[in-house]
Amino acid sequence: MPVTGRRGASRPMRADAQRNREHLLAAAVAAFSGDGGTEVTLESIAKDAGVGIGTLYRHFPSREALVDAAYRSELARLCDSVPGLLSSMPADKAMRTWMDHFIEYMTTKRGMSDALRKVIASGGNPFAESRARLLAAFAALAEAGAADGTIRPDLDPADLLASVSGVSLAVGGPAQREQAGRLLDLLMDGLRYGAARDG
Amino acid sequence: MPVTGRRGASRPMRADAQRNREHLLAAAVAAFSGDGGTEVTLESIAKDAGVGIGTLYRHFPSREALVDAAYRSELARLCDSVPGLLSSMPADKAMRTWMDHFIEYMTTKRGMSDALRKVIASGGNPFAESRARLLAAFAALAEAGAADGTIRPDLDPADLLASVSGVSLAVGGPAQREQAGRLLDLLMDGLRYGAARDG
DNA sequence: GGATGATCCGGAGGAACCTCCGTTTCCTCA
DNA sequence: TGAGGAAACGGAGGTTCCTCCGGATCATCC
Numbered sequence: 001m002p003v004t005g006r007r008g009a010s011r012p013m014r015a016d017a018q019r020n021r022e023h024l025l026a027a028a029v030a031a032f033s034g035d036g037g038t039e040v041t042l043e044s045i046a047k048d049a050g051v052g053i054g055t056l057y058r059h060f061p062s063r064e065a066l067v068d069a070a071y072r073s074e075l076a077r078l079c080d081s082v083p084g085l086l087s088s089m090p091a092d093k094a095m096r097t098w099m100d101h102f103i104e105y106m107t108t109k110r111g112m113s114d115a116l117r118k119v120i121a122s123g124g125n126p127f128a129e130s131r132a133r134l135l136a137a138f139a140a141l142a143e144a145g146a147a148d149g150t151i152r153p154d155l156d157p158a159d160l161l162a163s164v165s166g167v168s169l170a171v172g173g174p175a176q177r178e179q180a181g182r183l184l185d186l187l188m189d190g191l192r193y194g195a196a197r198d199g
Numbered sequence: 200m201p202v203t204g205r206r207g208a209s210r211p212m213r214a215d216a217q218r219n220r221e222h223l224l225a226a227a228v229a230a231f232s233g234d235g236g237t238e239v240t241l242e243s244i245a246k247d248a249g250v251g252i253g254t255l256y257r258h259f260p261s262r263e264a265l266v267d268a269a270y271r272s273e274l275a276r277l278c279d280s281v282p283g284l285l286s287s288m289p290a291d292k293a294m295r296t297w298m299d300h301f302i303e304y305m306t307t308k309r310g311m312s313d314a315l316r317k318v319i320a321s322g323g324n325p326f327a328e329s330r331a332r333l334l335a336a337f338a339a340l341a342e343a344g345a346a347d348g349t350i351r352p353d354l355d356p357a358d359l360l361a362s363v364s365g366v367s368l369a370v371g372g373p374a375q376r377e378q379a380g381r382l383l384d385l386l387m388d389g390l391r392y393g394a395a396r397d398g
Numbered sequence: 399g400g401a402t403g404a405t406c407c408g409g410a411g412g413a414a415c416c417t418c419c420g421t422t423t424c425c426t427c428a
Numbered sequence: 429t430g431a432g433g434a435a436a437c438g439g440a441g442g443t444t445c446c447t448c449c450g451g452a453t454c455a456t457c458c
Binding site for chain 1: 404405406407408409
């Protein structure tokens, strides 16, 4: 698989295309990191990257695709923290801690968060590029919990991801961090071993 | 309090304003009910109502305010069903059943759902007008559960509302109804009496 | 090196949202 | 009744998102 660019097993990306893609990504990271809260227009990113708006949209068909790509590495770091957590605490605590980090990440990176909200709002598949990675993280946590007996064994990683995204969507932003914590507590209470009852 | 229009204890709404408001509401209900899935522009609603776009925005400052007003009566019906549920089954089952209805409502009324998603995406207070009513419904269910011992007594209605909205936001639409059910099951497992554990 | 076709660029422009403010309509009070 | 002012109207226009397609650029093959 080529290092950059989404294409099947066809030809590698043309040189100018790859160059523009990198410029766009750099401009996007800079723009989204800038102070963290301001509105960022895609046109301004395209201008910063020295390309036309059409080029931006060809490489990143939607706003969230761009944001996703821009934050990919950071999100990778988040996912990579799972083994460390699992090695230092019981799986249920690791799960809860990691969820906190996830929410922290989502609510802090307003650009990311807004993009996720929008993609979910439009019914698309959120985290298009990163979804698999997140699912793997949740799966690891769930498996560890099933193994050490702290978490019920019948959980679907996709449901966990949906639940935690739901929490991050439901709470308005960094302001309601407290409420997010309570919602995660609630969720965890339902995830622990023995929580299931006959309806 | 006057029957229509949001105003404090000041003067009643001017006759033309009230007329226009009613026309807008009628047009909105018709538009949002039309087949259920098509995109509806606010400008078309204004045109149907025979008013300018500026008038629409004065009466309903945002899209969700209009949708909220349009669906108010239906949502009232949903909330009014709580006592009936509580009188015919234990509180935890009533809670779960009502949540199902809520999700059903949210995912079916695409206009409503999209509007909610958008208002949440923009960080506003969702259900601005209906929020109190929904909170009351959740409070009634939670209290009944605390009383009959099926639901833990330490729940905040606002958290319940946030959780269930989160579920409705997290699942893409009517398609993932099944997943929504699983998420609600998870949530319920956390709500039942005895679910809380020391972290 | 040069032709040639596939690939990519870029910005004009359509669609929708929302704001702003000059104009019009309505209510009040004498 | 009618004058005066408060309240509401309405649509032009700014902003952003995203699409579309003629023109420019690159890779390949001779």
